[in-house]
């Protein structure tokens with residue numbers, strides 16, 4: 265993609281590189297984070313995870329979130345998906361403020377617009393691969409036959425057509441993460457959120473998952489926000505946001 269790499273607004277606790285040409289911004293971002301602040305309070309005091317974090321993600325754009333353990337990466341993904349509430353700031357998704365919805369509205373909205381992939385796969389052990397992949401459709405009230413058919417299409421897309429009737433315990437880690445990807449995409453979301461999706465996998469399996477995830481991201485023009493410690497993965501994303509622990513500004517080389 266052409267366009268100069270200009271530093272976005274500096275934020276406490278984060279460095280953002282943005283090479284999105286301004287001409288792409290006219291339609292409005294798919295995800296717009298403004299002045300997001302999150303604190304955890306405990307007997308030991310208040311921990312400010314980030315303070316005034318702002319960035320936007322366009323349709324079809326891949327963004328890597330990096331940073332040390334404890335820097336707030338998972339916290340940020342929870343806020344982007346509305347699984348947790350901020351202390352201040354907004355997350356607009358398709359122009360709608362996640363935090364002005366009721367819990368029930370948010371759950372429906374999340375199911376329609378976002379797919380989520382976790383480090384630990386989070387598959388249900390008593391269900392088959394196709395049932396696991398169909399779960400978002402079944403949860404949204406779609407018919408079983410139709411949901412399983414859609415799930416099989418997605419399993420085929422992630423290279424697991426032959427494993428549809430296997431349970432998670434009968435699948436390798438890489439295969440389980442492929443099922444999780446199929447599940448994340450089965451409801452045709454526009455945003456894919458992934459929290460260290462290769463963190464439990466050996467290097468070559470992890471690389472295969474990275475390639476698959478980026479291929480799916482491009483094929484479906486997904487906005488993709490992925491937390492990763494894998495610098496090669498980060499380098500293959502359009503942008504990197506590096507979070508700093510305890511609100512400190514982190515420095516890192518801009519990626520080529």
Ligand SMILES: Nc1ncnc2c1ncn2[C@@H]1O[C@H](COP(=O)(O)OP(=O)(O)O)[C@@H](O)[C@H]1O
Nearest residue numbers: 304305313331332333334335336337338339340
């Ligand atoms: N529910 C919670 N209550 C209190 N502190 C929390 C909670 N969740 C996370 N934290 C703290 O917030 C910081 C960021 O956590 P997290 O987002 O999990 O970091 P990362 O994913 O980057 O490792 C850490 O210091 C963590 O201990």
Ligand SMILES: [Mg+2]
Nearest residue numbers: 337338339459
């Ligand atoms: Mg984490």
